[in-house]
Amino acid sequence: MKKLIFLAFFISFFGFSAGENKCGELEKCFSFNSSVHDRDSLQRGLGIYKNYCSSCHTLRYLRWNRLQRDLDIPETVLIDDLISNENIKTSDFVTFGLPEISPIGAPDLTLRTRVRGDDWIYTYLQTFYQDTSQATGSNNLVYPGTAMAHVLIGLQGTQELDSNGKLIQLSEGALDPEEFDSAMEDLVNFLAYASEPARIERERNGIYVILFFVVFTAVMWLLYREYK
Template identity: 40%
Template sequence: MNRIALAIALGGALLCWTIAAPAMTEGPPLYQARVDLKNKASLQRGLRLFTNYCLSCHSAAYSRYSRVARDLGLTEDEVANNLMFATDKIGNTMTVAMRRADAEAWFGTPPPDLSVIARARGADWLYTYLLTFYEDPSRPTGVNNLVFKDTAMPHVLWELQGYQKPVYVTEKDAEGREVQRIGKLEPSTPGLLDATQYQNAVRDLVNFLVYMGEPAKMMRLEMGPWVILFLVVFWLVARQLKKEYWKDVR
């Protein structure tokens, strides 16, 4: 009986925690990435963006080009000829050519490895991060970010998105003082893509980062239904067997 009470208490605590957790995180609301790991074309576009725009600074040292090629349905030649800039061996991991000490000197903070960043930050955070760089002349990079204040990372996708400027709104805080807050971001210079195209491109990129954080997940999602089916069939067989054996005992 005690055990049941304990289980209920633990379950209740877990439920409260799950419900309260999102409310505890501070900062502006996140946009929803709505990534789809089953969409191979999206993952391939994400890989292309990643190798072109991110690998120059960030590594993904736990991912091998050969594995990525296989998982994403690309041939090794396709990856080697179009997407490998920092190495010439398909079996290598996604390292970066820049030296850590140089990176530190240039940016103040070395760009972290991105292999499992999607697990650390979550897809929605990454999506919002890449959408909300805005002009801020007080920063060395000329930009700031809504979800990662004073980030040392430049707006590396500016060519695609263009630049955005903040539109401030004035609000009263709890003590009645007027404070300025960024209400929204507005395009200031156009990029190669329009807003929707850019959102889709970032969704592809985040999709790839999510895949990279847990490559086995794609396989798990494919296998899951079969495992359940097996368990159901096995249970039916086991039940029949039990009936059969116990028939004579009784």
């Protein structure tokens, strides 16, 4: 009996871990690796988050002043256009949106790319399609039965599944496919930054550390040859 319980726990543990990053009805996710060093991309991604995501999703582990510093946002723009609330300080967390305990239960997005992976989020945003059986009127290949409405439909246009389960475009959005892909790259880049703001400094400093070790190794080798 104990062996069966242990086996069930073992299977469920690894099944849950694999489920975090699998791509639903797709064989694999679209390949995407975020870049947090492109400040222009991060600023565009912030704009998309503010316009299309922030009404439901919070970034409760990211502070406004850290966002301002890293993305080089003028203070007037931060206060007047982004915060837009005199009761919120620049040192506060980015907490507008619906709390996760609300009836809708919109998840906080601060750590989503850390949990799911860049490619999962990127593919998820790309693969919404019309589904009249869903309350929202849309569904998703990566996360079937998702409760999230296709809020980006105005940018992407409408998609549906053909008889082979492939996505086909029904109507055009404000952006053509290439522009929409670029916009989603910007959004995922921003979410990747939000999940670990220190990543910018960590990766930048890592280059200097490697260069230091290269130079240090060269000097030590020259000293070794001199004293040999």
